[in-house]
Amino acid sequence: xxxxxxxLARITDLNHAAAILEWxxxxxxxxxxxxxxxxxxxxxxxxxxxxxxxxxxAGALDAARPETDVDQDLIRIARRDLEKATRVxxxxxxxxxxAQGHAKGAWQKARATNTxxxxxxxxxxxxxxxxxxxxxxxxxxxxYDALLDxxxxxxxxxxxxxxxxxxxxxxxPLVRDLTKSAASTRKTGPxxxxxxxxxxxxxxxxxxxxxxxxxxxxxxxxxxxxxxxFSTTFSIDDVRxxxxxxxxxxxxxxxxxxHEAGHAMYEQGIDPALERTPLADxxxxxxxxxxSRMWENQIGRSLPFWEHYxxxxxxxxxxxxxxxxxxxxxxxVNRVEPSLIRVEADEVTYNLHIMLRFELERAMLAGEAAxxxxxxxxxxxxxxxxxxxxxxxxxGVLQDIHWSLGALGYFPTYALGNLISAQLFEAMHxxxxxxxxxxxxxxxxxxxxxxxxxxxxxxxxxxxxxxxxATCGTGLDAAPWIRYVKAKYTPYxxx
Amino acid sequence: xxxxxxxLARITDLNHAAAILEWxxxxxxxxxxxxxxxxxxxxxxxxxxxxxxxxxxAGALDAARPETDVDQDLIRIARRDLEKATRVxxxxxxxxxxAQGHAKGAWQKARATNTxxxxxxxxxxxxxxxxxxxxxxxxxxxxYDALLDxxxxxxxxxxxxxxxxxxxxxxxPLVRDLTKSAASTRKTGPxxxxxxxxxxxxxxxxxxxxxxxxxxxxxxxxxxxxxxxFSTTFSIDDVRxxxxxxxxxxxxxxxxxxHEAGHAMYEQGIDPALERTPLADxxxxxxxxxxSRMWENQIGRSLPFWEHYxxxxxxxxxxxxxxxxxxxxxxxVNRVEPSLIRVEADEVTYNLHIMLRFELERAMLAGEAAxxxxxxxxxxxxxxxxxxxxxxxxxGVLQDIHWSLGALGYFPTYALGNLISAQLFEAMHxxxxxxxxxxxxxxxxxxxxxxxxxxxxxxxxxxxxxxxxATCGTGLDAAPWIRYVKAKYTPYxxx
Numbered sequence: 001x002x003x004x005x006x007x008l009a010r011i012t013d014l015n016h017a018a019a020i021l022e023w024x025x026x027x028x029x030x031x032x033x034x035x036x037x038x039x040x041x042x043x044x045x046x047x048x049x050x051x052x053x054x055x056x057x058a059g060a061l062d063a064a065r066p067e068t069d070v071d072q073d074l075i076r077i078a079r080r081d082l083e084k085a086t087r088v089x090x091x092x093x094x095x096x097x098x099a100q101g102h103a104k105g106a107w108q109k110a111r112a113t114n115t116x117x118x119x120x121x122x123x124x125x126x127x128x129x130x131x132x133x134x135x136x137x138x139x140x141x142x143x144y145d146a147l148l149d150x151x152x153x154x155x156x157x158x159x160x161x162x163x164x165x166x167x168x169x170x171x172x173p174l175v176r177d178l179t180k181s182a183a184s185t186r187k188t189g190p191x192x193x194x195x196x197x198x199x200x201x202x203x204x205x206x207x208x209x210x211x212x213x214x215x216x217x218x219x220x221x222x223x224x225x226x227x228x229x230f231s232t233t234f235s236i237d238d239v240r241x242x243x244x245x246x247x248x249x250x251x252x253x254x255x256x257x258x259h260e261a262g263h264a265m266y267e268q269g270i271d272p273a274l275e276r277t278p279l280a281d282x283x284x285x286x287x288x289x290x291x292s293r294m295w296e297n298q299i300g301r302s303l304p305f306w307e308h309y310x311x312x313x314x315x316x317x318x319x320x321x322x323x324x325x326x327x328x329x330x331x332x333v334n335r336v337e338p339s340l341i342r343v344e345a346d347e348v349t350y351n352l353h354i355m356l357r358f359e360l361e362r363a364m365l366a367g368e369a370a371x372x373x374x375x376x377x378x379x380x381x382x383x384x385x386x387x388x389x390x391x392x393x394x395x396g397v398l399q400d401i402h403w404s405l406g407a408l409g410y411f412p413t414y415a416l417g418n419l420i421s422a423q424l425f426e427a428m429h430x431x432x433x434x435x436x437x438x439x440x441x442x443x444x445x446x447x448x449x450x451x452x453x454x455x456x457x458x459x460x461x462x463x464x465x466x467x468x469x470a471t472c473g474t475g476l477d478a479a480p481w482i483r484y485v486k487a488k489y490t491p492y493x494x495x
Numbered sequence: 496x497x498x499x500x501x502x503l504a505r506i507t508d509l510n511h512a513a514a515i516l517e518w519x520x521x522x523x524x525x526x527x528x529x530x531x532x533x534x535x536x537x538x539x540x541x542x543x544x545x546x547x548x549x550x551x552x553a554g555a556l557d558a559a560r561p562e563t564d565v566d567q568d569l570i571r572i573a574r575r576d577l578e579k580a581t582r583v584x585x586x587x588x589x590x591x592x593x594a595q596g597h598a599k600g601a602w603q604k605a606r607a608t609n610t611x612x613x614x615x616x617x618x619x620x621x622x623x624x625x626x627x628x629x630x631x632x633x634x635x636x637x638x639y640d641a642l643l644d645x646x647x648x649x650x651x652x653x654x655x656x657x658x659x660x661x662x663x664x665x666x667x668p669l670v671r672d673l674t675k676s677a678a679s680t681r682k683t684g685p686x687x688x689x690x691x692x693x694x695x696x697x698x699x700x701x702x703x704x705x706x707x708x709x710x711x712x713x714x715x716x717x718x719x720x721x722x723x724x725f726s727t728t729f730s731i732d733d734v735r736x737x738x739x740x741x742x743x744x745x746x747x748x749x750x751x752x753x754h755e756a757g758h759a760m761y762e763q764g765i766d767p768a769l770e771r772t773p774l775a776d777x778x779x780x781x782x783x784x785x786x787s788r789m790w791e792n793q794i795g796r797s798l799p800f801w802e803h804y805x806x807x808x809x810x811x812x813x814x815x816x817x818x819x820x821x822x823x824x825x826x827x828v829n830r831v832e833p834s835l836i837r838v839e840a841d842e843v844t845y846n847l848h849i850m851l852r853f854e855l856e857r858a859m860l861a862g863e864a865a866x867x868x869x870x871x872x873x874x875x876x877x878x879x880x881x882x883x884x885x886x887x888x889x890x891g892v893l894q895d896i897h898w899s900l901g902a903l904g905y906f907p908t909y910a911l912g913n914l915i916s917a918q919l920f921e922a923m924h925x926x927x928x929x930x931x932x933x934x935x936x937x938x939x940x941x942x943x944x945x946x947x948x949x950x951x952x953x954x955x956x957x958x959x960x961x962x963x964x965a966t967c968g969t970g971l972d973a974a975p976w977i978r979y980v981k982a983k984y985t986p987y988x989x990x
Binding site: 028030031037040043218222236240275 | 504505519528539712713715716717719770771
């Protein structure tokens, strides 16, 4: 076991070192450092991959004699990582990496010039390579399974299809109800409340104060600026977040901080005994996103939350929020309005943006959609589901970077995160009956303790499905999120 | 050659990654990250060492067929690094590392409680291991040669002894002349000018502005805060500095920035063709220190410099410097006064602090000084050379961290840097006769170009001695520094 642990510790150290280099790249690195930094990160990642797929690791795995439950889980997960890593030939890895390099530039150009045809051949290449990738990894039912499994282990495409179908049946009419007239749109939230002047330092301090109240430990984390907010882990005791502040709009900075702090608290809560092993990581992107979304939406966009924080918010932003009540703020941060851009979408319409991408990805991989027809297919769905149609591809099929990075099978995990957060939140409500009272009092310790115990502490020892079954008694299920959204938004559709 | 280059590139990437982790540790890392970070850095350094001493590197070195002068230099330096790395058995490396771990804590405790006996047994162990280290590395004349060679390749202890002897003969009487009476002490500079209120942001901006004027390229570098200022290199295009600002004292922040920028400009000026090879580094600590000291002292503490910058300085610090002339500032930043602490010493007395440490290190290694007699030996020299005697060991033999880190043979490079900076500056004066005019006009490009051409661009291709011979026609020589100091300070001793 010790030989295996030493080998895995070294691999973990290399990957964490790469993460530190990437964090610096997004936060502090001078522009001149870009080329060298790309090579340095590649060296660390390549060496980690070589170590993982080396005879030494395979030998240590075969020779390891587990003595504890953790040992057993470690061997199981390490073997899984090793198999995944060895199944993909290095020629394919290099081909994918090269195609990404070209595709990213082409995508940027296509988006800037609003010309899908510039990106099209690259997307075709990415789809072909993704199919090869899926074949190399192996799958039961369809190639999409293999790609989804990279990000959401043990989840089946068929599960996602069924869950999303149930969701769509409810969501499309709900969005229509919530937004069918100008009057009802206004009713879902007075938008001007969160637009105004929110000074940088006050936003920074207020967001971090709430994150700290939630339980984000700043002796084992910190916040910096970056163009695109993210959270990143260097060890269980060093989990950082970044944010971007817009002084004219309250939401991106504040909810971005809560969102990233949700991710970070997950990784800070992993059992310290798992440090320097592959078990010390989020178990799936869906579970990870459930943590960020719960703190951001179920808690941070709740009425009890604003009943607690509105006095401090008024004090921090006397110019913009002097006359704003908790109820007004609650409505403002929950405004529902169909929009073209996923990253700006509200909580209700967001999942439809994801479902659209999921359908198109599956169709591309199945060869059911010609890449050239993609822009129209995109726009048709936007119109059918959200009632709005992009007038150009930059606001449509070209808006996201993911496909240019070769990340097919990634998008669903955003929606899974939303659904799982509601499943967990419902289960938590059963265990903590007076939860609203706690939130109204700014007491988040019981919530964090529940998440620690049921989700965080396990790292990758329990899969997403294991966690859901242990806490909710079921696997993935859209019903709790539908109940949550209906309960939250029903008042707005009445009268 | 390509196989060798690939292998060396990987080693360089690992070492630069470790440097990034160490930089983060000193600047931004939350306190909780310390334990993991130490392990991560150790993993990267160990892997770099393993790669360097692997059969793959040795084989690539033997098989490499050089086609260019750079190839030849690369093989020579890589072979030298490999030999040094393989000569020291890993058992000794581990023993040194373990002894350092214990010694550092003991030194901190000894210094805090002013009790040399707490540190003594650890220093004895460090000396024993340093002797073993020297034996493993090999030397011609005395063990000190081997330790000096780690930091100052190709320099002999006997050269240092002879140079320091010449220096001491001049310096001890000069210091006495400059400081023999309260009147003459005051004459060397009105100290109160640089003590006052110098606001943080104005210090930061003013220092960086001058560093930029010197030629420190901030698109390939940046400045951050740290407790102990340093410069560090992640690639030729990413060389960073740190500083520490004291709002009540102008000198540490300002001259610290110039000093670190001097180090950084050296590494920014290395030939880009040497990137990702062991040639892309400073050739010795003495040459490195010569670059920092030249910008800090020969230029930053010159009268023409202050004739140029005094108007901006008055504008930046209207409270403290409103009535201060260039001449007054020049005198204030060149104040000479014997003091107990090396890092606070002025330009003239500084070298005596170093020579004291050098003599004691040599005596310890030669077994000529019992470790228990060290405090008295230290204090006796302080009194004889500087006319002041420490009243406790925290202000004497316990003041520096270096010995606790096992770094015997390091101290002389500080003084070598001072001497070399004067040698180079004199040679530069011959090539740029109107240098004072340039400095008075804030034109530093000719100076930087000279340093680039004669020092920076070579990286490790030329040794310190090679550089000195090519520019000055001699090896190490104390005479230029003595001339420089006498010329600068003679006015103060007259009348």
